[in-house]
Amino acid sequence: MLMQDAQISTAPSAPAIAQKRMDANIVRWLGILLVATVWTSAGLFGLYIIAFYALALVDGNMVKWNEILPGLYEEDSRTATTGIGLHFAMGGIILILGSIQLVEALRVRYSAFHRWVGRIYVVASLLAALGGLTFIFIKGTIGGLVMDIGFGLYGVLMLVAGVETYRHAVAGRYEKHRAWALRLYALAIGSWLYRMDYGFWFMLAGKVGHTNEFTGMFDRIMAFFFYIPNLLVAEVFIHQRKYVAPTIVNILSTILLLLMTAFLLTGTYFFTKFYWGPAIIGMFGF
Numbered sequence: 001m002l003m004q005d006a007q008i009s010t011a012p013s014a015p016a017i018a019q020k021r022m023d024a025n026i027v028r029w030l031g032i033l034l035v036a037t038v039w040t041s042a043g044l045f046g047l048y049i050i051a052f053y054a055l056a057l058v059d060g061n062m063v064k065w066n067e068i069l070p071g072l073y074e075e076d077s078r079t080a081t082t083g084i085g086l087h088f089a090m091g092g093i094i095l096i097l098g099s100i101q102l103v104e105a106l107r108v109r110y111s112a113f114h115r116w117v118g119r120i121y122v123v124a125s126l127l128a129a130l131g132g133l134t135f136i137f138i139k140g141t142i143g144g145l146v147m148d149i150g151f152g153l154y155g156v157l158m159l160v161a162g163v164e165t166y167r168h169a170v171a172g173r174y175e176k177h178r179a180w181a182l183r184l185y186a187l188a189i190g191s192w193l194y195r196m197d198y199g200f201w202f203m204l205a206g207k208v209g210h211t212n213e214f215t216g217m218f219d220r221i222m223a224f225f226f227y228i229p230n231l232l233v234a235e236v237f238i239h240q241r242k243y244v245a246p247t248i249v250n251i252l253s254t255i256l257l258l259l260m261t262a263f264l265l266t267g268t269y270f271f272t273k274f275y276w277g278p279a280i281i282g283m284f285g286f
Contacts, residue, residue: 034261038189039099041268045192046095048276053088074139083134090128091191097121098185115169118181122166125184129158143214143223150223157227158187179238186234190227196267197222 056064062081065072072084097117100106107114133155141147161184168177201210201218209218 030258030261034264035102037261037264037268039102041196041264041271042095042189042192043099044268044272044276044280045195046092047280049088049092049095049191051279053085053092077139080135080139083131083138086131087128087135088131090124090131091188093124094121094128094188095192097124098188101181102185118169119166122162122184125158125162125165125188129155129162133159141214143219146220147214147223150220153224154187154190154227157231158184161187182234182238183231186230187227190230193230194222194226196264196271197226199271200263200267 053065056062062073065084073081098121101114101118101121133152136148136152136155141151161180164180165177165184168174168180198210201207205218209216209221211219
């Protein structure tokens with residue numbers, strides 16, 4: 001009897017349970033807001049990538065590619081140039097299609113559409129990875145060994161994620177398929193975050209740790225930072241249903257999600273106004 005009373009006294013009360021559920025719902029909706037912000041911003045960047053590189057190709061002014069990252073285009077290195085061109089073209093496609101694939105309503109109501117877009121998405125991801133790896137293997141990155149390793153690992157991980165996403169879908173292992181699809185998307189938005197992080201760092205820190213050869217301390221960190229944290233966040237989303245977080249964790253998560261969303265919204269506004277927007281508008285001839 002005493003043991004039963006002790007169990008009853010230590011059991012969480014109804015108001016406490018309700019509070020935890022409310023905290024979890026707040027975190028969930030803030031997570032949805034963050035994802036929507038990422039979708040919008042990454043989609044705009046995907047259009048920008050297609051517009052910038054495609055227009056340079058059409059105009060025969062491929063030297064313009066070097067404005068983004070020096071050494072991307074050299075006239076006597078056609079295979080490497082083709083590889084990096086394929087990487088950027090496919091990268092723009094996966095940034096746009098990846099956002100569509102993660103919309104649950106579309107997956108459920110329009111499963112055939114989801115499957116066909118998924119096939120294009122996976123093929124584009126594999127081609128983007130292979131194109132980038134080809135460029136690194138033949139020519140190497142401007143930042144040398146550290147950048148080669150960081151970007152090379154990124155390409156290998158994207159290859160693995162693309163293959164696993166497709167393999168589990170075909171086998172009907174949908175939970176594993178969704179997990180790998182989320183990892184693939186986390187990798188796909190890496191190129192977008194790479195630009196965002198550099199833009200904010202230059203604005204706030206005045207290029208400290210950066211060199212024109214991309215061999216500074218900040219450059220070396222960014223060779224890995226633009227995709228590893230994304231994968232960690234993806235793992236949190238994948239496993240969040242199995243974990244009931246205490247109130248303090250929910251509060252900290254709420255603050256972090258608000259800060260991340262504000263950061264991305266601010267960056268998206270300025271990048272769209274000064275860089276992405278003009279290129280996208282120019283693509284349509286306005």
